[in-house]
Amino acid sequence: MGEIIVVTSGKGGVGKTTTTANIGTALASEGLRVVLIDTDIGLRNLDVVMGLENRIVYDIVDVVNGNCRLKQALIRDKRFESLYLLPAAQTKDKTAISPEDMEYLCKEMKDDYDYVIIDCPAGIEQGFYNAIAGAEKAIVVTTPEVSAVRDADRVIGLLESSDLRNPKLIINRLRPRMVRQGDMMDIEDIVDILAVELLGVVQEDDRIIVSTNRGEPAVMNLVSPAGEAYRRIARRIRGEEVPLMHLEESYGFMGRLRKFMGLC
C-alpha cells in the first residue's frame, strides 16, 4: 500500500515542482516505486523539470476522459525504472478534472506504487482542491519571505479544514549568509510562526537552475547542497531520523575545494 502525498504552497514560485521532482527522484533512486502527478493543468512544468517533456503522448485529462488507460499515460523515467510521471494537460484548464477524478486516480495507483506524489498548482482555487482531494498527507513548501510564509499559513489552515491534518513544512531557498547577517528569517522564526512540523530545509543553490536547465533533478548531483537536502527529506519521508544539514558547510570536499578556488 502506497502513501499519497500532495506538495503545496499557496504562493507560486517557491519550489513546489522542484520539490516534487527531487523527492520523487530520491525515493525512486532507492528502488521504491514512485509516481509523480502534475495537477497544474494549463501550466504544466513537472515534465520539463524531470526532462521528460518529449515523451508525453497522453495526459491526466485524457485518462479522466477515458481517451486512454492510466498505464498508457504514465511516462517511465529514463534514469530510474521505478519512477513514473503522469503529466498535466497543457491545453485545458483546471476545471477539466474534478476532486472525484483525483480521488479515483489516487486509489487506482495506491496499490501499485510506494509513493504517489502530487504537484499542486499555486493558488487556492479549484486546482488546489483537485490536487489535495486524493491525498493522505501534505507537504507545504515555503521560502523565508513574508509573502510566502503568509500564504503557507493560509494553505495550512485550508489543508486542516479539509482533513489533511499535520502537514509537514519544507523551508526552501534559505540563504545561510543572510540569516547570519540578520537579514532573513531563520528556521526557528518560520517554524514558530506556522506551528507545524519541519520536514527539511533546502538552501539556495545555483545548481538547481543548472539542473532544471538540463532536466536532471538536483538529487542526482552529489555536490549540490540542495540535492543533499532533498535526499535527506526523502529519507525522513521514509521514516528515518536524519539530522538537518549544517547550512553552507555541507558542500563536501570537492565543493569546498572549488569554492576555495573561486569556481562557484
Added chain:
Amino acid sequence: MLIDCLNRVLGKAAPNSRIHARERLRLVLVHDRAKMSPYFMNKLKEDLYSVITRYVVADADKLEVVLNQSDRVVELKTSIPIKKIRRDYLERTKKTS
C-alpha cells in the same frame, strides 16, 4: 555611524530586517487567521458573553468584538453595554470573603 553611511551608499538594507519580517508576519497572521473563519470571531463572542453574564446582565445584541490594529499590536476591542450588575454575584463574594 560611518559604517551605516557606507552601507547606505552601497545600498545595503538596514540591519535586522529579519526582525521586521517576523513582526510584520506575526501581525498579518493575527488578522488572516481571525478572518479566515467567521466561526472564530463568533465563537469568541459567544464565549465572552457567557462568561460576562455570570457577573452582569449584558445586551447581547449590542455586544461588539473587533480586532484593532495600531502600529505594533493587534488588540481585541470589545464593547459590552451592561444593563445591570448581578446582585447574586456580589452576595456570593461577600460570603466567601
